[in-house]
Amino acid sequence: MTRRARFVLFLVAAAAVALLFVAAFVRLPPFGGDFHPYGDRAVRAAFAHRTANAVAAVNFDQRALDTLGEETILFSAVLGAVVLLRQIAGERRRPPRRARVSGAIRRLGVAMLPVALLTGLYVVAHGQITPGGGFQGGVVVATALHLLYVAADYGALERVRPLSLYEIGDATGEAAYVVTGVATVLAGSAFLANVLPWGTFGTLTSAGTVVVLNAAVGMEVACGVVVLLATFLDQAVEIEEPSHAPASGGTPDGSGGDAG
């Protein structure tokens, strides 16, 4: 199909979809209205389990099984990216060049690293009472480590980042979620039901299993994002493409070197 034909086909289809959208939107409950039956029920259920953050209550209590699926998608995507981005035949690994970083950036990065790390851990730990939780906090923790890449260079990042430990952490976070579910079954309840003592509303120890599941997800997300970024950085910084362009075909070496 030519580009022009494809574009015309898109215009026709987009017009039809736009009409259907508008037809569907006018039948939706009015924007900002008061009719939220599921929301009201979810808030009541969150109160019943002493969870101040109703979003965390939905994710880690009422829909805990769905979140297991979501976490597994994350786990599989990290695994898939690691498998896809491995070193292929013909590629060489070279040690990364030392980068020059100005003193101000270096000092700021080193000063901000512990602050960012602590903020991330805080967001994970307070997921049941403040906006936040394992997913958001995990990403903050993972990006905090990468301040070293900005403030120093890739070598410094690699020294504080034993990748195999993070791979194990990724799997441990995923496993901890399942183990929590199995433990609730052994405690005589449904899979991933909230069986722990609910504690006092609005304190760090409230919400029962939400705290545990938040921590499991936080660990998995933090480790997973570190591994994911490491595989991409590896491609960009360390792995050197073979000198001939693979698609030009034919010439095995050197002769077709069109300034890669």
Add this chain to the structure above:
Amino acid sequence: MTLLPYLVAGWLFLIGVYGIVVSRDLIHTVGCLSVTQSSTYVLLLAVGYRDGGTAPVYADVPKDARVVDPVVQALTLTDVVVGATVTALLLALVIQLHKRHGTVDPDQLSALKG
């Protein structure tokens, strides 16, 4: 106009698909897919909005406070996580494609290669 937030979601969806259709670079295509997906965030949050509502977090608001719908917010969180991981996986695929075929233009990727 109460329809506007929904229309914004629809517009984002279509403009993202438009980008995918006319794309000449797979990195750009993946970016357009992210735009398409962001329409679902807008739609979900628009569905859950309640006039004058605050965040459904009761740590520092009274228990009878008017809040927006926490269910769609939780769904949006799921959506963001899945979107980010799918984007990462697709970008990894694009890198591999570039290694094998030496191009990221979808129109030039016609031959099968092992």
